[in-house]
Amino acid sequence: MGGPGASPLLLRGFELSGPYRRFRIETRRAPPLYREPNRYEPIVRKSRLALLLLREFHTYILSEVFKPSNWRALFTGRFYRELVDGTLWSKFRARWRVLLDRPCIYGVFSGPLGGFRPRKDLCTGCMRCKQEYPDVIEDVVWGREFRSMAFLGYRPEDVYTIWYEAREGKELVKGMGYRGPFAGPGWDSIWLDMSEIVRPTRDGKMGREYISTAVDIGRRPEYLKFDGESTPVKTVRIELPVLFDCAETGWLNRETIAAVVEAARRCGTLALFRVDTYLTLPASGRLYSIPIITPEQVNRLGPGGPAIPLVEVEIQGEPFPPRSGVWADIVIARVSADDSIEERALRLVQMGYDGIHLTAPPDGRNIGGARRHIKDVIRAVHTRLVHARVRDQVTLLATGGILMGEHVPKAVLCGCDAVGIDTSLHIALQARITGRGGVFRVSPRRFDPEWGAQRLTNLMAAWHEQFIEALSAMGKRDGRRLRGDVGRGIFYEDMVREAFGDIEYAGAR
Amino acid sequence: MWPSAIQKHRENLQRGLERLPREVFREDSALGHEGWTRELILATYWQAMTGRPPPGGLEYRVGNRGDGFDSLGFKYLPPSERLPEDEDIDISLPLNRKSYGPAITISCPWYGAGMSYGSVSLNFMVARAKAAQMYNTFTSTGEGGYPDALIPYKDHVITQVSTGMFGVREETLLRCRFMEFKYAQGAKPGLGGHLLADKNTETVAAMREAVPFVSLYQPFPFHSVYSVEDHKKHVDWARTINPNMLVSVKVSTPIDVDMVAIGIYYAGAHIIHLDGGYGGTGAAPEFAKKNIAMPIEFAIPKVHRYLVEEGVRDDIVVMASGGIRTAHDIAKAIALGADGCVIGSAEAIAVGCTQCGNCERGRGCQVGIATTDAELSQLLDVEWAARRIVNLYRAWAIELKNILRALGLRSIRELRGRKDLLVYYGPRYD
Numbered sequence: 001m002g003g004p005g006a007s008p009l010l011l012r013g014f015e016l017s018g019p020y021r022r023f024r025i026e027t028r029r030a031p032p033l034y035r036e037p038n039r040y041e042p043i044v045r046k047s048r049l050a051l052l053l054l055r056e057f058h059t060y061i062l063s064e065v066f067k068p069s070n071w072r073a074l075f076t077g078r079f080y081r082e083l084v085d086g087t088l089w090s091k092f093r094a095r096w097r098v099l100l101d102r103p104c105i106y107g108v109f110s111g112p113l114g115g116f117r118p119r120k121d122l123c124t125g126c127m128r129c130k131q132e133y134p135d136v137i138e139d140v141v142w143g144r145e146f147r148s149m150a151f152l153g154y155r156p157e158d159v160y161t162i163w164y165e166a167r168e169g170k171e172l173v174k175g176m177g178y179r180g181p182f183a184g185p186g187w188d189s190i191w192l193d194m195s196e197i198v199r200p201t202r203d204g205k206m207g208r209e210y211i212s213t214a215v216d217i218g219r220r221p222e223y224l225k226f227d228g229e230s231t232p233v234k235t236v237r238i239e240l241p242v243l244f245d246c247a248e249t250g251w252l253n254r255e256t257i258a259a260v261v262e263a264a265r266r267c268g269t270l271a272l273f274r275v276d277t278y279l280t281l282p283a284s285g286r287l288y289s290i291p292i293i294t295p296e297q298v299n300r301l302g303p304g305g306p307a308i309p310l311v312e313v314e315i316q317g318e319p320f321p322p323r324s325g326v327w328a329d330i331v332i333a334r335v336s337a338d339d340s341i342e343e344r345a346l347r348l349v350q351m352g353y354d355g356i357h358l359t360a361p362p363d364g365r366n367i368g369g370a371r372r373h374i375k376d377v378i379r380a381v382h383t384r385l386v387h388a389r390v391r392d393q394v395t396l397l398a399t400g401g402i403l404m405g406e407h408v409p410k411a412v413l414c415g416c417d418a419v420g421i422d423t424s425l426h427i428a429l430q431a432r433i434t435g436r437g438g439v440f441r442v443s444p445r446r447f448d449p450e451w452g453a454q455r456l457t458n459l460m461a462a463w464h465e466q467f468i469e470a471l472s473a474m475g476k477r478d479g480r481r482l483r484g485d486v487g488r489g490i491f492y493e494d495m496v497r498e499a500f501g502d503i504e505y506a507g508a509r
Numbered sequence: 510m511w512p513s514a515i516q517k518h519r520e521n522l523q524r525g526l527e528r529l530p531r532e533v534f535r536e537d538s539a540l541g542h543e544g545w546t547r548e549l550i551l552a553t554y555w556q557a558m559t560g561r562p563p564p565g566g567l568e569y570r571v572g573n574r575g576d577g578f579d580s581l582g583f584k585y586l587p588p589s590e591r592l593p594e595d596e597d598i599d600i601s602l603p604l605n606r607k608s609y610g611p612a613i614t615i616s617c618p619w620y621g622a623g624m625s626y627g628s629v630s631l632n633f634m635v636a637r638a639k640a641a642q643m644y645n646t647f648t649s650t651g652e653g654g655y656p657d658a659l660i661p662y663k664d665h666v667i668t669q670v671s672t673g674m675f676g677v678r679e680e681t682l683l684r685c686r687f688m689e690f691k692y693a694q695g696a697k698p699g700l701g702g703h704l705l706a707d708k709n710t711e712t713v714a715a716m717r718e719a720v721p722f723v724s725l726y727q728p729f730p731f732h733s734v735y736s737v738e739d740h741k742k743h744v745d746w747a748r749t750i751n752p753n754m755l756v757s758v759k760v761s762t763p764i765d766v767d768m769v770a771i772g773i774y775y776a777g778a779h780i781i782h783l784d785g786g787y788g789g790t791g792a793a794p795e796f797a798k799k800n801i802a803m804p805i806e807f808a809i810p811k812v813h814r815y816l817v818e819e820g821v822r823d824d825i826v827v828m829a830s831g832g833i834r835t836a837h838d839i840a841k842a843i844a845l846g847a848d849g850c851v852i853g854s855a856e857a858i859a860v861g862c863t864q865c866g867n868c869e870r871g872r873g874c875q876v877g878i879a880t881t882d883a884e885l886s887q888l889l890d891v892e893w894a895a896r897r898i899v900n901l902y903r904a905w906a907i908e909l910k911n912i913l914r915a916l917g918l919r920s921i922r923e924l925r926g927r928k929d930l931l932v933y934y935g936p937r938y939d
Binding site for chain 2 (some may be wrong): 040042067097098102103105124125126127128131132133134135138139140141142147161171172173174175176177178179180181182190191192193194195196405406409410419426429445466469470472473474487488490493494495496497500502503504505506507508509
């Protein structure tokens with residue numbers, strides 16, 4: 001909602017007034033520019049394959065041709081009749097077809113050299129070849145390159161899922177039940193609730209009712225005053241609770257920056273850049289971007305400089321810089337999540353900052369001495385602000401550990417308003433990622449920014465779909481209603497205690 | 510007669526499935542996953558082939574999920590105190606605890622889950638129905654209509670009515686002894702069913718009274734049910750059409766699943782069917798499978814305890830599904846508080862499923878189970894498939910009886926809610 005004197009960003013069409021517009025993200029298929037590793041590799045025993053072909057040639061062709069009845073037919077009219085009318089030829093072709101009919105329904109053995117040079121890129125791991133010819137097919141294994149894609153908290157399947165989402169613009173729908181472990185640390189220790197029978201949203205994900213995923217960033221007064229002295233509400237509305245966090249400048253090149261800004265525009269969200277990068281953006285690009293400054297860089301955005309409605313100030317140590325020193329409508333304090341973050345966040349809010357942006361390592365794990373996960377930090381900060389009765393006035397953002405679409409509703413449920421994503425957007429852009437575990441390096445590649453923008457737009461469309469799916473299952477029509485609603489989360493530790501707590505414990509296996 | 514390509518592949522597949530349990534696989538083999546490990550799949554092939562538990566070597570009791578059923582074990586009696594081998598053990602399960610409706614007892618504490626015409630091939634449906642008839646249990650139509658080919662097995666077929674009402678007709682309700690309302694499915698709770706366009710062929714669409722080759726999404730939830738009172742009207746409607754049938758209500762597992770269960774009891778249903786989050790499906794968003802609603806291992810004790818506290822536990826049957834893979838899972842689910850289980854994926858694996866997860870495609874299933882393609886469907890021979898499913902049932906029955914003997918119990922009904930007979934190996938949170 002823009003008040004008098006609000007900056008262009010606040011008035012650029014995201015305000016609540018104005019014509020009704022049902023938010024949707026336009027997707028278009030964006031095939032990969034660089035080769036994606038094969039997920040599966042059939043391993044063929046080539047000598048046995050050659051023997052199989054000979055055996056089948058004998059079974060389906062030779063034994064038929066040299067059948068005694070066929071030789072006898074040479075001395076009858078039938079042979080010549082069938083030769084002339086083509087029956088013989090069509091019989092031969094039918095047998096040949098049976099001989100050549102290969103087991104793979106996906107065409108892995110349909111190349112010119114068949115099983116001698118399988119088309120591994122087509123393999124879906126169905127194992128039909130192994131089932132049908134266990135002696136010829138040694139095994140179907142996970143692709144070596146595919147397996148090596150695991151890094152940070154991503155499993156290879158996660159990287160593949162992000163690529164799929166970026167390519168198709170929709171979430172992955174597959175057959176069969178869930179394939180992974182029962183639960184895990186971090187986000188995998190939360191299940192989202194759903195409403196069985198009684199629910200306010202009648203139509204669910206596929207229905208006609210609109211489910212809003214919009215979020216307001218900024219400060220709202222605790223209550224309205226009608227004495228003419230009230231401060232206008234200063235918020236920016238983004239259409240989905242995801243921001244593109246590009247604070248890591250080493251991971252950026254010109255194409256990535258252009259793609260991120262354009263995708264932010266298309267998705268109705270914002271991108272975060274360091275101020276040096278921000279100032280290189282064209283004016284149109286700045287409308288969809290937020291600069292990150294350090295307290296020393298405050299003057300770079302002062303009066304006389306570009307009009308900035310929303311700024312993040314990166315605060316590392318104390319004393320905290322005063323909020324009033326930053327010339328912007330909305331100032332968010334960007335702080336590293338550590339052991340004392342709850343109290344620091346509260347003090348920053350009390351100093352007038354309009355929001356807190358928690359930053360964590362890219363995997364969101366082992367934060368501080370207590371080695372907390374980002375979900376626990378979000379819950380702790382949210383709860384602290386609730387107890388101090390200031391939570392509804394400010395915005396809580398979090399970056400680090402948001403790797404997949406499923407993490408967004410869980411993070412919101414834990415208490416933040418929106419999340420920032422970093423590594424996932426580089427995966428979507430097919431950046432070269434080297435290293436293992438938490439030590440890795442992101443090297444952006446060259447691409448057409450239009451392609452990159454579409455990949456990111458597609459990714460957000462898929463994540464938006466998942467967010468709506470979570471909300472519709474719960475019967476919520478507004479993403480803002482999920483914030484901090486831990487009652488709609490099913491927490492692993494609680495459930496183990498409740499379900500198995502009275503069972504004799506036999507020690508970990 | 511000269512063999513067709515389909516015959517060639519069918520014979521090869523049947524031969525291959527008999528060899529696979531003895532094959533050596535590589536460490537990085539793509540067969541299996543944490544839930545259905547390679548060994549579990551191969552052990553299921555073995556049981557489907559022989560009708561007996563594997564003799565040794567293959568792990569056939571637990572998977573590798575790291576918790577849930579895979580972290581539960583039994584406190585077996587010392588060998589000298591166990592019941593003798595020749596002791597008769599009763600594993601039959603009465604499905605009606607009410608004063609109304611038919612008295613139906615199945616020979617084993619499990620029956621087949623709903624798999625709709627469209628999500629699976631007709632051959633697989635008929636094979637399951639045949640197996641259910643041979644073993645005196647049930648299989649379910651799922652929500653895609655009631656193909657005529659199932660009519661000879663109608664006494665062992667559950668008619669499912671779900672939110673899309675696909676193919677639901679009064680005649681099918683009049684025909685059945687057992688009907689099921691599906692409010693939600695564990696693999697996609699809160700979303701309704703998905704049948705992607707590829708699989709919605711002309712025959713499937715005709716059965717569902719829908720447009721061919723258009724993706725079909727069931728609405729969620731029933732648009733005629735806004736409250737528990739509406740739900741009761743729903744059950745009453747079904748029982749008015751056919752008073753001589755059992756009514757089951759299938760729900761998934763939200764945090765308040767205990768309240769849902771008591772609502773189902775209040776509505777007058779005979780059976781509560783809880784479908785946990787890790788259940789199988791023909792097609793569902795990966796996001797929903799993993800992240801929405803709780804696994805069945807948590808839901809069973811929650812519901813059991815609540816029904817006990819409300820004093821109605823003995824008036825209703827609780828069936829559990831969603832990740833039931835073995836006879837041991839069934840025994841653990843019953844010890845946690847269920848009366849019996851509903852199975853699906855295990856039957857598919859018995860006839861060659863490898864859990865590759867391509868079921869959502871029209872020509873995705875390599876062995877003719879989860880497909881509507883006319884050619885691929887023929888890969889599955891009905892007689893052969895039914896025999897393998899029955900063999901799996903037999904192997905499970907043997908194993909279940911062995912478990913009960915080792916616990917000193919003479920009936921599966923004595924095991925219900927006996928958490929004191931379980932031990933837990935998972936993480937502890939005091």
